[in-house]
Amino acid sequence: MPTMKLGRNLVTGLDRYMSSWITEDDPSKGQYIHYVDPSGYPQMFVKNNEDKITFRTGPWNGERFSGTSNLKPNEIYTYDFVMNENEVYYQFNLIDSKVPTRLVLTSNGIVQRRIWVEQQEDWNIYLTGQIDNCDTYNMCGPYGSCTINNSPPCGCFDGFEPKDPVAWSSADWSHGCARRLKLECQKDGFKRISGTKLPDTRKVVYNKSMSLKECERLCHANCSCVAYANSDIRHGGSGCLMWFDELLDIRVYSNGGQDLYVRMNAAELGNGSTRKKIVSILVPISSAGVISLVLWLTLRSRKQKLQRHGTQQSSLKTRKDETPGFQTDELPLFGFSEINKATQHFSFGNKLGEGGFGLVYKGVLNDGQEIAVKRLSKQSKQGIDEFKNEVSCIAKHQHRNLVKLLGCCLEADERMLIYEYMPNKSLDLFIFDRLKSSELLDWATRFNIIKGIARGLSYLHHDSRLRIIHRDLKASNILLDHNLNPKISDFGMARIFGGEESDQANTNRVVGTYGYMAPEYAIDGLFSTKSDVFSFGVLVLEIVSGEKNRGFSHPDHDLNLLGHAWRLHQEDQSSELLDISMKESIDLPQVMRAIHVGLLCVQKSLDLRPSMSVVNLMLGSTMSLPNPKEPGFFIHRNINDPTSSSSLLDPSLNEMSVTIIEAR
Incomplete structure (x- = not known):
């Protein structure tokens, strides 16, 4: 039985598609193609040579494509759509070779089924994909x-x-x-x-x-x-x-x-009528009642904050911030004397760490609450911008997987942020420490950390009032509480996007940490929620393997960690990526799923990376996962030659946080 296949082999990459002629009589390649797109749930499209989609069949629903209502069983040919881990394709089979039929893409981009009519000695149109104007792709816009x-x-x-x-x-x-x-x-x-x-x-x-x-x-x-x-x-x-x-x-x-x-x-x-009743109730409240309610809630909130710190002489201030263009109305203000006392005069023994902005200290307030104090260096102009940015991003956002900002201190030339204290410090101190990881990080704990980071990032991208792109997600910015639950921290580099604003932007100030930066961001300054997804994918592979992406080495090849994980996946040997210290405690299907999700997140094409809300579903269910494509990394690098082009392009080779400023 004669058969035609139209689609893609996901193993070899072979793509079978149709190309239009320039005219009905000129077989030179025209401006339209008809192809199967395997992303998401596969469909067939027609697009022109400007990459603009003109027609979509809709997904296969078991009987036909959702948008081809005229495709029905007949006596001339059978048809089917095949989707498995190896191939995605549409096929049709000729039932009777005496009735030839063919699928055609016309020079103006119309999909047609034609049948040879012997008496007329011509191909007659039997079926047309685009029936009317409603088949024009996205004619009526979103929703x-x-x-x-x-x-x-x-x-x-x-x-x-x-x-x-x-x-x-x-x-x-x-x-x-x-x-x-x-x-x-x-x-x-x-x-x-x-x-x-x-x-x-x-x-x-x-x-x-x-x-x-x-x-x-x-x-x-x-x-x-x-x-x-x-x-x-x-x-x-x-x-x-x-x-x-x-x-x-x-x-x-x-x-x-x-x-x-x-x-x-x-x-x-x-x-x-139900909707009208709701409106009639809300209108009078919105004029005076809501104002009164907001004032009452604001005063009540401030009173509680004062009571929280003020049994003796309260250190909370109600004055305005002295930093131009900066508002702290929603954030408790601590006095310098209280923070100075809490940190034992910022003693060296209380120092927790440091960054480009300044130092971080542990402190204990009068009521016994432990805090972490991020003290801005007085010489850091960049740190002032990060300070403002961090307050703007997380002052009003509370989530169990985001570090909690308790307040700030703004006295004279002091700028400090006061956070809840995380006794286990940061994730990198565990996963890259063989002793700690073997003793404390079994697979269940690691998987809980992965899911917690995913929940926190999903909240920032999808569920918070304003979308937030972190831009510096890495192991050292994931803090761990008493129970090793993760909390995302350090929002100094983050960017906020409003409800109607696109969550994609370009910048000529690339900030972040090489090894975690998505290629489109590191090279072109293009960042979006998908650049955070890339960083999350790197974190997943680091948590599973206990290895750092940057500087990773292997005796058999010169790939970084992402390349190594990709190679193992292609060879069906992903289990070899596991940190040997936890091989006795693993849930292998769960581990393999985590690696698979991590590889989906670090795909070179940002359009192929899943959103964080989808990542949460992938990690928490048994739904089938698409095959990952090549990661965003450069295969041929020479670690011993820092001037080689591949080394300069590969963000995984550098170990420091960076700020790159270049003219555009």
């Missing part, structure tokens, strides 16, 4: 939906409204739709949208064995999950797809399609 029988075809689901009403009324739907009410996490529910072409699945998380109920529970438990659906519609439905980004390229069919469950504020799930 917008296209219904061809409506006029205009683009609309917003209940609970959503045009993001740019003026542009929308002028038939510019590219800005899409926005929620009327913000999500409230555990209070949210889901609204079923029937008959849909599922949104773009390149960034979804999936599990083929879950039921729809299990999928709903998992999605509801993660505040970043915005929608879910079955991956297979056969036999009543099975499998789980979960979206964590904007929903793109949705259309609604009058017949066909499948159910999509979109996360909504609970108030949007009731009837109209």
